[in-house]
Amino acid sequence: MTTSSAAERAIALARQVLAIEADAVLKISARLTESFAAAVALILASRGRVIVSGIGKSGHVARKIAATMASTGTPAYFVHAAEAVHGDLGMITHDDVLIALSNSGENSELLTIVPLVKRQGGHLIAMTGNPASALAREADIHLDAHVDEEACPLNLAPTASTTAALALGDALAVALLDARGFSATDFARSHPGGALGRKLLTHVRDVMQPTARVAVVGESTEIPAALKAISQGGMGMVAVLGADGSLAGIFTDGDLRRALERLGDLRQIAVAEVMSRKPRVIGPDRLAVEAVEMMERLKLNQLLVTDDAGQLQGALNMHDLFRAKVM
Numbered sequence: 269m270t271t272s273s274a275a276e277r278a279i280a281l282a283r284q285v286l287a288i289e290a291d292a293v294l295k296i297s298a299r300l301t302e303s304f305a306a307a308v309a310l311i312l313a314s315r316g317r318v319i320v321s322g323i324g325k326s327g328h329v330a331r332k333i334a335a336t337m338a339s340t341g342t343p344a345y346f347v348h349a350a351e352a353v354h355g356d357l358g359m360i361t362h363d364d365v366l367i368a369l370s371n372s373g374e375n376s377e378l379l380t381i382v383p384l385v386k387r388q389g390g391h392l393i394a395m396t397g398n399p400a401s402a403l404a405r406e407a408d409i410h411l412d413a414h415v416d417e418e419a420c421p422l423n424l425a426p427t428a429s430t431t432a433a434l435a436l437g438d439a440l441a442v443a444l445l446d447a448r449g450f451s452a453t454d455f456a457r458s459h460p461g462g463a464l465g466r467k468l469l470t471h472v473r474d475v476m477q478p479t480a481r482v483a484v485v486g487e488s489t490e491i492p493a494a495l496k497a498i499s500q501g502g503m504g505m506v507a508v509l510g511a512d513g514s515l516a517g518i519f520t521d522g523d524l525r526r527a528l529e530r531l532g533d534l535r536q537i538a539v540a541e542v543m544s545r546k547p548r549v550i551g552p553d554r555l556a557v558e559a560v561e562m563m564e565r566l567k568l569n570q571l572l573v574t575d576d577a578g579q580l581q582g583a584l585n586m587h588d589l590f591r592a593k594v595m
Contacts, residue, residue: 281421284419285419285427288417288418288419288427288428289419289427289428289431289432291416292415292416292428292429292431292432293431293432293435295415295416296412296413296414296415296432296435299412299414301412303409303410303411303412304411304439304440304443307393307409307411307440308440308443308444308447310365310391310393310408310409311342311365311393311440311444312444312447312448314364314365314391315363316361316362316363316365317343317344317345317363317365318334318337318342318343318344318345318365318366318367319334319344319345319346319347319359319360319364319365319366319367320333320334320337320344320345320346320347320366320367320369320437321346321347321348321349321367321368321369321378321381322349322369322370322375322378323348323349323350323370323375323377323378324426325426325430326369326370326371326375326426326430326433327346327348327349327369328430329369329430329433329434329437330346330367330369330437331346332434332437333367333369333434333437333438333441334346336437336438336441337440337441337444340442340444340445340450341444341445341448341450342441342445345359347359347360349368349375349377349378349381350377360385360388360390361388361390362388362389362390363389363390364390364391365391365393366381366382366385366390366391366393367393367394367395368382368392368393368394368395368403368407369395369396369433369437370395370396370401371397371398371413371426371429371430371433372396372397372401373394373396373397373398373400373401373402373403373404374401374402375403378403379402379403379406382403382406383406386406391408392406392407392408392409393407393408393409393410393411394406394407394409394410394411395410395411395413395433395436395437396410396411396412396413396414397413397414397415397429397432398414399412399414411436411440413429413432413433413436415429419431470555470556470557470592470594471552471553471554471555471556472550472551472552472553472554472555472556472558472573472584473552473553473573473581474556474592475556475559475584475588475589475591475592475594476552476573476581476582476583476584476588477503477582477583477584477588478581478582479580479581479582481501481582482501482503482507482572482580482582482583483497483498483500483501483503483505483506483507484497484506484507484508484580485497485506485507485508485509485519485539486508486509486510486511487509487510487511487516487517487538487539487540487543488538488539488540489508489538489539490535490536490538490539491524491527491534491535491537491538491539491542492534492535494519494539495524498519498520498521503570503583503585504520504521504585505518505519505520505569505570505583506518506519506520506539507572507580507583508539508540508543509580513579514577514578514579515547515549515572515574515578515579515580516540516543516545517543517544517545517546517547518543518544518547518570518572519539519542519544520544520569520570523543523544524542526542527542547572548562548566548568548571548572549571549572549573549574550562550571550572550573550574551573551574552573552581552582556589556592556594557594559571559584559589560589560594563586563589569585569586570583570584570585571583571584571585
């Protein structure tokens with residue numbers, strides 16, 4: 269069981285680690301120069317892909333940077349530096365840009381492949397913690413990821429340095445995203461299987477109940493018949509159509525309660541007298557997340573779907589949106 273003093277020490281150490289790593293990132297931000305803009309321009313001008321490489325902890329960071337770039341509009345992949353010198357170098361072409369990560373800037377595997385990449389016309393961006401290192405000197409562009417100290421109490425384990433490199437890689441990916449005009453829809457296309465894809469690519473027509481399954485009555489329908497239609501429809505409402513077939517209104521459970529309070533006996537009252545006229549509607553080609561926003565803002569449980577001519581196309585409720593996992 270953790271003692272009070274041990275718990276306090278753990279929390280204090282955790283805060284120290286976070287403070288050191290946050291400070292490291294802030295200092296890199298302050299040191300950003302035109303070389304960062306040059307790196308963005310070089311990648312944008314490239315006809316190939318971005319290859320991100322490293323070894324050890326830098327390799328793990330490189331893999332994540334490549335994944336972030338690939339999902340935000342910059343074709344990129346990770347090549348392990350040790351595997352590159354044993355055949356994977358063939359994956360890199362003269363049209364590509366190599367981003368090499370090494371805190372020391374003296375990694376032997378990376379320094380082995382650098383001249384080979386440059387010999388075939390490829391470009392090198394080095395991200396190191398040592399601007400005077402061999403890797404920094406050989407690079408077309410050097411990005412300074414130097415940190416004053418590691419968060420490790422021994423100042424040995426890569427901690428602040430890997431956090432700083434990761435943040436710098438994220439900054440590069442986001443700058444490229446912005447320069448390419450990469451949109452939320454583009455992002456969703458890269459993530460079709462996840463929650464983001466569902467939210468950004470699902471349209472109202474994909475989740476709505478079609479007209480054939482929506483309870484519908486005419487304006488002259490009396491309340492008892494309208495209530496029966498509501499019960500059979502299972503959505504807590506009935507759409508009311510005018511003589512020309514266009515949407516005239518909606519009659520919901522809430523409208524029924526208000527009508528009972530106002531009129532009492534509703535047995536011979538036409539639904540047109542108590543329905544809500546000009547109900548809120550949404551088009552079938554709108555995004556489902558827009559329907560969620562509208563329903564939450566207006567405190568609606570149901571939403572009718574119409575085309576531009578006002579013809580009923582379907583309806584949806586919160587249950588439909590929950591099932592589609594868009595909220």
